[in-house]
Amino acid sequence: MDDQYHSVAMSETGRTEAFSDGVLAIAVTLLVLDLHLPPSNALHEPLAVALAHEWPAYAAYVTSFLIIGIIWVNHQRCSS
DSSP: OHHHHHHHHHHHHHHHHHHHHHHHHHHHHHHHTTOOOOOGGGOOSOHHHHHHTTHHHHHHHHHHHHHHHHHHHHHHHHHO
């Protein structure tokens, strides 16, 4: 009887972990939607220079990605 309860409890934990992994994956995916390339017809300079002007958006993306990654690692450690 105790083994049946243990398997059900592990199943519920696994489902919660999978759900939280999915939520974090969606959050990381939504971060990419804010990154934009400059329009090609408006470029009067090389692409690298135009992308360098967008550095705040890229810095925000990297920072947010790292924060979500830290949250995910901590959640995985707490769940284990």
